[in-house]
Amino acid sequence: MQQGPQNGSTEIGRLRPFLANLASHVHLGEADLRGIAQLVTECRKVPQRTELVQGKQQSGEVQVILSGFACRIKTLHDRRQITSYLIPGDICDHRYLADRAPDQSVCAISAVEVAHIPVEALTDLCERQPRIMRALLRVSAIDSAIAAEWMVNLGLxxxxxxxxxxxxxxxxxxxxxxxxxxxxxxxxxxxxxxxxxxxxxxxxxxxxxxxxxxxxxxxxxxxxxxxxxxxxxxxxxxxxxxxxxxxxxxxxxxx
Missing domain, CATH: 1.10.10.10 (Winged helix-like DNA-binding domain superfamily/Winged helix DNA-binding domain)
Incomplete structure (x- = not known):
């Protein structure tokens, strides 16, 4: 586990999947990439089957999958529905954009590595470098589009x-x-x-x-x-x- 603000050059490499995901939708310059990398306060390795995010629990951090696979889960009584798969580069969920957390949990399917970024620090960076905010909003919109396509998958x-x-x-x-x-x-x-x-x-x-x-x-x-x-x-x-x-x-x- 690593804690504390990270060195930008080192973390750009570790954050490559996340930065590639953001940059696939909005052009991000070197200053944008370094700015995001320097916000990471912790990178931790999490065992398989570990719960990363609890349903309805608001968090002051954005968690990003760096390696491994995870999923969002909705549990009803003793049954569960996987509502999305999370791959390297994905944000665990987008509750940082809302006042209320969704009633879904995030669980590691395999062993994963997760980066933690404080929401407040990310918000401050987005105000200074708005291309980052556009990229984050684009990723959130695509996440919603994936959820809609999964509904079509189940229904039709x-x-x-x-x-x-x-x-x-x-x-x-x-x-x-x-x-x-x-x-x-x-x-x-x-x-x-x-x-x-x-x-x-x-x-x-x-x-x-x-x-x-x-x-x-x-x-x-x-x-x-x-x-x-x-x-x-x-x-x-x-x-x-x-x-x-x-x-x-x-x-x-x-x-």
Whole structure:
């Protein structure tokens, strides 16, 4: 664990996924990047299954995922719904923009590293460097767009379309922070966790993944996703990446 104000040069490297996420929507100069990096008061490593943010609890900090995967969760009685997946570069939630905290928790799916930024210090920086505020608002708006698309996923798409849409979305988001190759990416999720996000039983998820593998468009095994035919997978899902603020991700040579 590291505490206290961080050295700007060192922290720019550690914050790379977050800064890449912000800069993909609004051009940020070197002064903006250094300004954000210097606000980090703590970077901590958190074990798998640890709760990062409690529902309804307001916080004076913004938490950013630097590595690993997390999710937002809504629990009802003894059942839970995953309402979003958080990847490196994502803000755990946007309650810092509101007076009241949402009734959702944030939990680490894998081991994660989290950066802490005081809300007051971030607000002061945004007043001095408004491009940072524009980038943060853009990220928040895209987060809302993702939530809306997930509602469509649950309400209108078939099981196969839901799975296809989710893998297309995660691929596009991971490409932004340079964590996906031309076809493949690591995804430390269980089939049960996929089901909690897609409104499907584990058995139904397993059957759907087998169908997509037989169609030679997607393989998901042992925490690794391979998109054999990304165009066909997008066609199955009727996926359009514009709600992510992106055009179609450009493949690179790395797999």
């Amino acid at each position: 798409r078939t099981a196969q379309q839901r799975v296809a849409q989710l893998f297309c979305e995660l691929y596009a988001r991971l490409r932004v922070v340079q964590l996906a190759g031309s076809q493949a990416f690591d995804l430390p999720l269980t089939q049960a966790e996929l089901g909690e996000a897609l409104g499907l039983s584990t058995v139904h998820v397993n059957r759907t993944l087998q169908d997509l593998r037989r169609r030679e468009v997607l393989t998901f095994r042992s925490g690794r996703a391979i998109l054999h035919d990304r165009q066909k997978l997008a066609e199955i899902a009727a996926f359009d990446s514009h709600y992510l603020g992106l055009s179609d991700p450009t493949p690179n040579e790395a797999a």
